[in-house]
Amino acid sequence: MKALLLIFLLIVIQLFQERDKEKDALQGSWSQTGGLYKDVDFSTGTYKNHALPKSNLIIAGDSWTIELRNLHGPDPEITKGSFTLSTKTIPKGIDLKDENRISKGIYKLSDNILTICQDPTGKMERPKDFDRCLSNGYALITYKRK
DSSP, X not given: OHHHHHHHHXXXXXXXXXXXXXXXXXXXXXXXXXXXXXXXXXXXXXXXXEEOOOEEEEEETTEEEXXXXXXXXXXXXEEEEEEEEETTSSSEEEEEEOSSOEEEEEXXXXXXXXXXXEOTTSOSOXXXXXXXXXXXXXXXXXXXXX
C-alpha cells in the first residue's frame, strides 16, 4: 500500500513540475504577429478599410496582460487576467480568465512563437485541434517573443 501511495505521489509531483516548466517557458513579453477571427485578419492590419492595432501580451506568473494600441488616444487599452495550463492534453490547454469570462483554448509554443486558438466569447468548449480552429468559430492568434 505504501508503495502505491509513493508511486502516486511521484506522478503528481512530476505533473506539477512539467506544468511549472511549461508556465516558465511562457513568461515574458510577446508581440502579436498575426491572427484570424471570423472575417477579421489581424496579420494584414486592416478590417473593412479600418486600421487594426496589434497587441502586446505580457505573461508574468499566473497573470496575463494585453496591451492594445489605442487608435484614438495616446494610452493603450489594457485587459488583464489570469491563466491556467493543462499540459497533459494534446494539444495543450489554456484557460484565460478575465473579469467577465473564462475563455478555453489550446496553445503551442515552438521556439519563440506562441500560437493560441481560443473562444473569445467564453461560451464554447475548448477547441479540439488547430486544424479546425477557424472553421469552428474560434480565434487564432500568434505572438513572437520580444
